[in-house]
């Protein structure tokens with residue numbers, strides 16, 4: 586196969602089975618490529634530790650969107666999943682946005698296909714649509730405001746109490762916000778495959794074994810887990826809480842990638858990944874964990890695979906994201 590043919594395949598398949606010279610110091614190579622190409626690496630907390638360590642910015646979905654909107658770099662390398670890289674492209678169409686593995690999707694985003702959602706929305710013409718950022722550009726284009734787990738409550742509370750609202754796609758986050766705000770938003774029946782896995786029974790047993798431990802949970806978790814949590818928040822909020830709080834031990838009910846920063850920021854504290862209800866006791870996100878240092882190196886070197894999108898969808902999807910960014914500035918979430 587010619588190099589051109591191989592690179593053309595990367596556009597659809599990503600860097601599958603490509604061997605990288607094992608003698609290369611990938612940290613050094615990636616650093617060189619960053620300089621050479623004026624590139625920035627934005628990483629989510631669910632990435633593997635090496636990727637977090639090489640990133641220029643690590644954050645939750647709001648922080649990543651804000652950073653993508655303001656970057657001066659020519660190339661944005663997104664160490665995260667597709668909807669995050671797509672959001673960066675929506676906000677920054679003139680930049681090259683690279684996602685090291687195009688197959689890094691999101692079960693929550695997949696649970697809300699635009700044609701089905703459009704039919705649902707059409708049945709409720711008097712409702713305003715708030716969509717969690719974990720959705721495709723097609724869903725964003727059908728929405729009035731985007732939110733993340735760190736600003737969802739404030740965004741809902743900024744609307745008149747009698748405003749009818751559809752909340753999509755996460756029923757768990759939506760249910761949590763309904764409870765916090767006393768609203769009764771109509772919820773799309775979507776969920777995250779990682780956050781739905783936590784076992785109430787195993788967490789309860791773990792709490793009995795570690796009575797000093799506090800349970801930190803992401804609002805994508807199901808209601809029974811949220812009910813027993815000591816703190817609920819976005820990844821950044823959970824991280825900040827674990828640093829500022831005085832407890833010595835925490836059970837963490839979100840994807841395990843976050844433990845790397847928690848442990849780095851509070852080396853004397855103990856962080857235990859909350860046990861899921863599966864045989865392998867694994868709560869890694871299979872999409873997030875598709876990214877590797879090798880793929881990041883190759884993606885930066887060949888500037889592939891690149892996020893591309895229809896301009897009409899991009900413009901329609903940008904409006905509700907801009908609204909979220911404006912509201913977040915008003916709330917002081919910068």
Ligand code: 13P
Nearest residue numbers: 645646647733734819820
């Ligand atoms: P946040 O980092 O915004 O809390 O989102 C978590 C998540 O599931 C991202 O996919």
Ligand code: SF4
Nearest residue numbers: 691692693777779870
């Ligand atoms: Fe999607 Fe869940 Fe993975 Fe986040 S952790 S990317 S919501 S599947």
